[in-house]
Amino acid sequence: MNTKLLIPAIAAVLCALPFLGLDSYQLHLIIMILIWSFVYTSWSIMGRFGLVSLGHGAFMAMGGYVTALAWNELGISPWLSVPGAMILAGALALLIGYPCFRFRITGHYFALVTLALAEVVRQVLVATRDTTGGALGYTPESHGAGGSLYALQSDDRLIFYFVALIVWIIGILIWRAVDQSMSYYALEAISEDEDASAAVGVQVTKEKLKVTVLSAMMTAFAGALYCQYQMFISPSTIGGIGLSLQIVFGVVVGGIYSTLGPTIGAVITLMLAEFLRIWMGTGVVCITEKVCLNLAGMPLFVYGIMLVLFIIFLPKGIAGACADQWLAFKSNRKVNT
């Protein structure tokens, strides 16, 4: 298969997708997959170098809430507030990242510090419930019916499909750009051995900070996009430890080291949740008079088992395992011919 033909072919399919007679619900599902793919990609851009952050809930919540609050309270257009939210998230990443990297907080210590960050942001959102609505969530005010370019709102799912598609492609391109930069080699070296790479002249703190800020800003953008599309945000859907673990789950299943791994993870997690919901329903099934099962918990149940199995047997995820198979297949063929 020629790769030069493959990319335009995929692009054509993706552009034609919404016109293939999908109903509104299916289109919604695809948009969600694209948005979450972008979130997972943003996370993996740093996560694949051993910088496992459980604090991305903080950045995503920041993107969503800054955009929505600026619009409702101050009347500032998302055109201004989204970049503002991204800069704020970047600044927050810098504020947390710099001391972390400077004092060599790595591995699960880093994960726990970032987890504390996510909890701080979540608790602040709950505590300021008079403005942010607390745990009940928040809705940006609608700027007239139909849609508005000024408010970056739209009722038309088709528009959001293409916006999400472009955002997702940009995410993949950023990943590729990181892969081709010198930072990639620096970060690769750092994740192998920090002291050794510092000894050969890699600026450990600076390189880690760059990728962390990039990841945080992308996540904040995703938060804003999610908010504009769903028109509803709450601390538990785009913030807190639950979201952070959800990201990690998707990425691990898809494949943390592959360009399309996070996307595959998003497709699998969202489809799985929908499949379980439709197939089993969310009702309560009683086996006997006393023993009743609440099927709404099934996705969590299945996710949990899958995540554990993937970590034990397929730590590179589906995309990573496929890539390994493909390479083995190719090298075998070379030997045979």
Place this chain on the structure above:
Amino acid sequence: MMAEFMDGLFSIFFIETLMNALLLGGVFALLSLGLNLIFGVIDVVWICYAEIIMLGMYGIFFLHAEAGMPIVLASCCGVGLTALIGWLTHRFIIGYLLQAEPINQLLATGGLLFFFQGVAMVVFGIEFRNIGISLGSLAVSEDIYLSWTRLLSFALATLVVIALYLFLTRSYLGAAIRAISQDREIMILMGVDTKRLYLLTSAIGGGLAGLGAALLVLQYDVHPFIGLSFGPITFMICVMGGLGNLVGGFLAAFVFSSLITVGGYFAELEWGYVMAFTFFIAAMFARPKGLFARNS
């Protein structure tokens, strides 16, 4: 403003708040003990630890409220249940990941967190369940009341810390557990069955979760997501205390409880948590190995 603040500082309610902070510290200390032990000995973060406590709470709730067991017996069964869960967790998950990246171990227990929440939701539903036992409160003076449950937790936490300390320093098995936490490779050469010791530690850690559950079930309603509300704070106590440092963890529990209760006294409870987490981040920057970690 200042006068108001000073009034607040010396009012009778503030004294009650401080006492409650001390007692809440006891609860936190008990909750983080088992995790601390596992953290220190096996060097694995069980991010699902709070969910094991949650399952323990459900177990005790059902044995008492549905099966009609007396609460003390139900609590003992709850401890047994969580000890079994701890044993299984190590036997079937962590055991396979001992050589893996630390972060993969953390993520695997993250999978268990989803799994336990899923199990609780499927089996028990999402209703909030209250066991309906109140031990009442102790009137220290006319205006100060202290809950018996919290007094009990405080006493139990202190007892368990002492017992665990004695076990680790005085008994043969305890010495082996301490030795293995100092050097994992050498102990195998010394002919120690590390697998058995890890399983034992996991079971003890799990059992301590059950003990925490027995006290929590008296104070809070059980629901599948209750673990998320005190899980993060439990890890942070362990880390701040210095991993595997039981006394440090005990002290850290009181630092956190004071921050939360005092923050909650002057503003809302959430601000107390914000203060505690911010303090944790700052403390990590100042002393990355934990506030009370021994210098090595």
